[in-house]
Amino acid sequence: MPGTNLTREEAQQRARLLTVDAYEIELDLSGAQEGGTYRSVTTVRFDAAEAGAETFIDLVAPTVHEVVLNGDALDPAEVFRDSRIALPGLLAGRNELRVVADCAYTNTGEGLHRFVDPVDQQAYLYTQFEVPDARRVFASFEQPDLKATFQFTVTAPEGWTVISNSPTPEPKDSVWRFEPTPRISTYITALIAGPYHSVHSAYEKDGRSVPLGIYCRPSLAEYLDSDAIFDVTRQGFAWFEEKFDYAYPFAKYDQLFVPEFNAGAMENAGAVTIRDQYVFRSKVTDAAYETRAETILHELAHMWFGDLVTMEWWNDLWLNESFATYTSIACQAHAPGSTWPHSWTTFANSMKTWAYRQDQLPSTHPIMAEINDLDDVLVNFDGITYAKGASVLKQLVAYVGMDEFFRGVQAYFKRHAYRNTRLSDLLGALEETSGRDLKTWSKKWLETAGINVLRPRIETDASGTVTSFAVRQEAPALPAGAKGEPTLRPHRIAIGLYDLDATGKLVRSERIELDVDGELTEVPQLAGKKRSAVILLNDDDLTYAKVRLDPDSLAVVTEHLGDFAESLPRALCWASAWDMVRDGELATRDYLSLVLSGIAKESDIGVVQSLHRQVKLAIELYAAPAWRETGLAKWSEAALDHLRAAAPGSDHQLAWARAFAATARTEAQLDLVSGLLAGTETIEGLAVDTELRWTLLERLAATGRADEAAIAAELERDKTSAGERHAATARAARPTRQAKTEAWASVVESDQLPNAVQEAVIGGFVQTDQRELLAPYAEKYFAVVKDIWDSRSHEMAQQIVVGLYPSLQISQDTLDATDAWLASAEPSPALRRLVTESRAGIERALKAQAADANAG
Numbered sequence: 066m067p068g069t070n071l072t073r074e075e076a077q078q079r080a081r082l083l084t085v086d087a088y089e090i091e092l093d094l095s096g097a098q099e100g101g102t103y104r105s106v107t108t109v110r111f112d113a114a115e116a117g118a119e120t121f122i123d124l125v126a127p128t129v130h131e132v133v134l135n136g137d138a139l140d141p142a143e144v145f146r147d148s149r150i151a152l153p154g155l156l157a158g159r160n161e162l163r164v165v166a167d168c169a170y171t172n173t174g175e176g177l178h179r180f181v182d183p184v185d186q187q188a189y190l191y192t193q194f195e196v197p198d199a200r201r202v203f204a205s206f207e208q209p210d211l212k213a214t215f216q217f218t219v220t221a222p223e224g225w226t227v228i229s230n231s232p233t234p235e236p237k238d239s240v241w242r243f244e245p246t247p248r249i250s251t252y253i254t255a256l257i258a259g260p261y262h263s264v265h266s267a268y269e270k271d272g273r274s275v276p277l278g279i280y281c282r283p284s285l286a287e288y289l290d291s292d293a294i295f296d297v298t299r300q301g302f303a304w305f306e307e308k309f310d311y312a313y314p315f316a317k318y319d320q321l322f323v324p325e326f327n328a329g330a331m332e333n334a335g336a337v338t339i340r341d342q343y344v345f346r347s348k349v350t351d352a353a354y355e356t357r358a359e360t361i362l363h364e365l366a367h368m369w370f371g372d373l374v375t376m377e378w379w380n381d382l383w384l385n386e387s388f389a390t391y392t393s394i395a396c397q398a399h400a401p402g403s404t405w406p407h408s409w410t411t412f413a414n415s416m417k418t419w420a421y422r423q424d425q426l427p428s429t430h431p432i433m434a435e436i437n438d439l440d441d442v443l444v445n446f447d448g449i450t451y452a453k454g455a456s457v458l459k460q461l462v463a464y465v466g467m468d469e470f471f472r473g474v475q476a477y478f479k480r481h482a483y484r485n486t487r488l489s490d491l492l493g494a495l496e497e498t499s500g501r502d503l504k505t506w507s508k509k510w511l512e513t514a515g516i517n518v519l520r521p522r523i524e525t526d527a528s529g530t531v532t533s534f535a536v537r538q539e540a541p542a543l544p545a546g547a548k549g550e551p552t553l554r555p556h557r558i559a560i561g562l563y564d565l566d567a568t569g570k571l572v573r574s575e576r577i578e579l580d581v582d583g584e585l586t587e588v589p590q591l592a593g594k595k596r597s598a599v600i601l602l603n604d605d606d607l608t609y610a611k612v613r614l615d616p617d618s619l620a621v622v623t624e625h626l627g628d629f630a631e632s633l634p635r636a637l638c639w640a641s642a643w644d645m646v647r648d649g650e651l652a653t654r655d656y657l658s659l660v661l662s663g664i665a666k667e668s669d670i671g672v673v674q675s676l677h678r679q680v681k682l683a684i685e686l687y688a689a690p691a692w693r694e695t696g697l698a699k700w701s702e703a704a705l706d707h708l709r710a711a712a713p714g715s716d717h718q719l720a721w722a723r724a725f726a727a728t729a730r731t732e733a734q735l736d737l738v739s740g741l742l743a744g745t746e747t748i749e750g751l752a753v754d755t756e757l758r759w760t761l762l763e764r765l766a767a768t769g770r771a772d773e774a775a776i777a778a779e780l781e782r783d784k785t786s787a788g789e790r791h792a793a794t795a796r797a798a799r800p801t802r803q804a805k806t807e808a809w810a811s812v813v814e815s816d817q818l819p820n821a822v823q824e825a826v827i828g829g830f831v832q833t834d835q836r837e838l839l840a841p842y843a844e845k846y847f848a849v850v851k852d853i854w855d856s857r858s859h860e861m862a863q864q865i866v867v868g869l870y871p872s873l874q875i876s877q878d879t880l881d882a883t884d885a886w887l888a889s890a891e892p893s894p895a896l897r898r899l900v901t902e903s904r905a906g907i908e909r910a911l912k913a914q915a916a917d918a919n920a921g
């Protein structure tokens with residue numbers, strides 16, 4: 066039998082043969098408090114196009130007790146192997162299959178995850194099935210185009226609540242019998258069970274009422290701001306129903322904040338699971354609320370795009386995720402009464418930088434990636450699939466027009482409801498409503514990899530009048546190892562002209578929107594006009610491209626970046642500067658000077674926090690090693706100055722407190738960190754609450770100022786799962802050989818840690834101040850990484866492969882060791898991709914360090 070890795074060819078063959086009608090699934094979770102395994106009984110009814118044919122159904126289970134096909138019992142020992150149950154040449158036109166198995170609870174965030182809350186010692190369960198993990202809970206034809214109805218019957222401990230895709234019934238004798246779902250794919254079915262706390266409301270419109278529920282563990286209930294979550298949800302319902310012209314397609318909408326979740330959230334039909342770190346236990350900045358709102362809206366958009374209409378195969382995963390990302394941010398930007406009308410600033414500042422980074426790795430790929438099997442898709446939840454795809458959808462909207470775009474989407478939903486589609490189905494609908502031929506556009510944007518660079522070409526006379534203006538488009542060579550050829554693309558862009566007003570603000574005086582295509586596009590509208598202080602290509606961030614400023618604009622921006630009146634052009638210039646640092650075009654020391662000169666004027670808290678992360682990353686990875694400590698000293702001193710100057714109780718004050726804590730290094734600075742934690746030092750307005758206490762303690766642990774006793778005492782104050790994760794991070798962060806040995810052993814030599822704790826240990830283990838202490842682990846990494854990949858589940862293995870790669874050992878030796886391993890280890894394509902991506906980080910850092918050294 067083939068292994069667990071379903072191929073596209075196998076899925077196509079199975080889809081041609083089968084039409085799946087209905088699943089009836091019975092799960093006995095009555096022993097969940099103790100863990101172990103649970104009984105799973107699946108009855109599935111399906112048609113076969115060819116009588117006497119053979120196929121297989123997917124299942125991951127420790128034990129299979131019964132396999133009965135059309136009344137005939139098959140021997141489980143003969144037909145069950147490697148996550149598949151073979152159905153030999155006994156298929157009839159109409160078939161019924163019954164599978165009885167013992168399935169296992171997990172602690173990896175895959176399948177049916179089981180978590181015990183240290184506060185109440187109660188077990189909490191939830192499912193996570195994307196991509197191929199419904200098969201861990203019930204026998205299923207595990208591919209998105211074999212849709213069916215699903216009827217769940219669940220036996221649960223007394224006092225528990227069980228939630229699924231269908232409305233929650235009244236239990237009888239602790240048995241919950243749900244009504245069948247509409248036709249949906251296996252990966253968006255869901256079960257969440259446990260003594261969860263809940264709050265209920267409704268979305269009401271035109272006499273229709275959709276029940277809304279919000280769930281979390283009781284230990285988080287005091288922090289659950291359900292009114293704010295309901296407000297965002299209702300706003301999304303109203304905006305999406307109007308733009309999609311299609312009523313919400315399911316019977317209810319529950320949002321469940323669950324523990325130890327691997328992603329941000331998951332779009333299970335009518336039962337969305339969300340990481341419970343979004344229930345904020347301590348003060349956070351508005352940027353965190355904006356991010357949570359985007360996640361809520363992203364998953365809600367999936368109810369239409371992904372759940373109602375679903376991709377045929379995973380090569381269109383990008384469209385699923387990109388559409389949800391684009392529309393969630395568009396909702397924040399345009400919905401009446403939105404709290405975050407500046408959401409495109411956040412998108413430019415975070416999503417786009419993620420996309421640009423991913424698109425410059427050796428693993429870059431077309432947006433419409435070639436997905437040959439499940440291993441391919443499991444590593445493809447990346448910056449191309451989400452961020453570049455959403456950026457290109459934004460470009461598509463600019464290209465065809467927003468009204469035309471949504472009219473096409475409306476036609477698409479009505480035409481394909483409850484069915485599966487390909488990209489061509491959506492593009493065909495958009496061609497109908499826009500009148501644009503999208504075949505060339507699609508080929509150049511979706512079927513090619515890499516980034517374009519846009520530069521202005523400006524000529525002026527002695528009086529400063531523009532005599533000629535053009536946009537030059539470049540297609541840089543793809544990274545070594547990447548497939549494909551550089552491609553010039555059609556871009557719909559805006560050009561913004563900015564001048565300083567009487568108050569010293571950079572204000573846009575004119576905006577020109579045009580199509581850019583080919584190597585050089587003339588812009589005659591600007592000829593004969595007085596040259597503006599700043600000429601910004603891709604104003605309003607309509608397209609996906611790296612943008613460079615001309616020398617005169619760059620000089621003004623260097624002095625006045627913080628003086629743009631609007632947040633989006635500031636974010637675009639900040640992003641361009643960051644990109645130049647990563648490309649070795651701007652020295653880290655000059656980037657630090659730029660940030661320090663402009664960050665005090667930056668009002669957007671999300672941009673401020675990104676700059677905090679980027680500056681620290683630049684100094685630690687991209688600065689010349691001889692200058693690194695000088696740069697860190699300047700940054701930590703500036704962070705403390707800004708912390709003391711920030712308005713008491715403000716978001717900026719909290720952000721600067723975290724930035725300072727992350728980089729405090731002198732004895733005096735660490736004394737202040739200790740004093741803030743102990744309460745002997747105070748800063749007016751700064752609440753040293755639970756999460757900030759852990760931030761301070763983790764820095765003290767990493768610098769040797771906090772020992773095991775201090776960590777244990779803090780955990781005693783915060784005896785929660787979050788506290789346990791923070792304590793694990795702090796212990797792994799201590800600068801001793803013993804601490805590193807223990808942390809490494811707990812992750813690499815044992816597989817007992819839950820997913821969230823493993824992630825916390827890895828985060829503490831890798832400390833940028835401890836390069837020498839961590840150096841011996843480079844060799845150890847290459848000795849174990851292949852075995853880890855082969856023996857752990859995907860989520861757990863990927864955490865280790867990426868998290869423990871020796872990314873701080875920036876040297877030719879690390880490149881050589883990586884190359885030697887790649888040449889000898891024969892890694893699978895997915896593992897090779899992850900290691901190659903990490904290697905590219907070393908290569909980029911070496912280039913940037915050389916540029917910084919030359920600048921010095």
